[in-house]
Amino acid sequence: MTEHVDLLIIGAGPAGMAAALAAAPRGLNIAVLDDNPLPGGQIWRDGPQAHVPQQARDMRAQLQQLDNVRVHSGCKVIALAGPKRLLLEDAARGWVLSYDTLILCTGARERLLPFPGWTLPGVTGAGGLQALIKGGLPVLDERIVIAGSGPLLLASSATAQKHGAQVVRIAEQAPLAAVAGFAAGLWRWPNKAIQAITLGSAVYRTSAHVLAALGRDRLEAVRVKVGDKVEELACERLACGFGLVPNVEIASALGCAVRDQAVVVDDWQASSVADHYAAGECTGFGGSELALVEGRIAGLAAIGARDEARKMWAERRRWQGFADRLNTAFRLDPALRTLAQPDTVVCRCEDVRHADLVEHGNWSHAKLATRCGMGACQGRVCSTAAQTLFGWAPPQLRPPFSPARISTLACLDEGDVV
Known part of the structure; x- marks a missing residue:
């Protein structure tokens, strides 16, 4: 049988939780889907060694207290099953869910660029290393090199050091002038300025990028270019991520317009498809603060509370300004295409x-x-x-969007998959 909800939210990160909490007072039947065990997304990812911020814990508690909101954790979208119908799967079952309104909060993933040795055991993404440590990976006394671009490098370094690792180099590909200019403007966002000071590191280098991961059966060292010099650093782990890429595959499959790798939305966070909204990093990377306010606007707009949503436009502009500066400062050097x-x-x-x-x-x-x-x-x-x-255009993802059980696919009637 097909289940039905008034409002469906895909993604339970900051944007998805904010959207659900904003829309819930209207009393609609709301479902929130997420492929993680607990709400929080990647930025507030939980685990045995994770420190989940109080704000995330408070939002989780609020969601649990709402009778009209159901969170489906460990759940994936497998395919479209017709207009406003999705085929879903979790650990226990597969089923078809229909909806009246949808908010996409599908977040972003790390951009991984290939270089010699990047498939060696011991090499992960920068965010991937964070996730592994939060999930219980021991890194005590391990030497770690972190490379790539963006503030995630510093966050990954802080997580690794907190759990006893020795970070021997943070290689940021952006030039010093760009990073310094970005830092100089952080006075407009005081909490970000404080965060930057807290995460600062003596091993941080600009105009630096990985050349190769070295080793036979697993990682043994990393060759890094720092300015005009090349250095080889012995280490047990390399965490390398070149920014984030919005997850737009489901949005594209639904027919939502995508531009510059992000879902296109208007002032109300509405996509190009009627009754389909998007918020958070699937609309462009900007951090949790921007995701939260976009989620609230989307949730309010989805229930028709436009006057309340409009009041949040100024806050969104403020955090969008931060996102614009961030994305400009850490733009990828074309030289990375030759690694x-x-x-x-x-x-x-x-x-x-x-x-x-x-x-x-x-x-x-x-x-x-x-x-x-x-x-x-x-x-x-x-x-x-x-x-x-x-420079190739990315492909259109075809169903099934993720590996699925045959019993899940059997939930579809003939001709359902689109």
């Missing part, structure tokens, strides 16, 4: 190398000839890398 060598693996699922891809003109041709993007991640990692490396 991969001909024999560097780009598609890890199907073991497709850079030389196998470079001769093709677009993603579709490359996929037909090499099987890139046909593994478990369905191209989420390698197509994003190919977009940066070759």
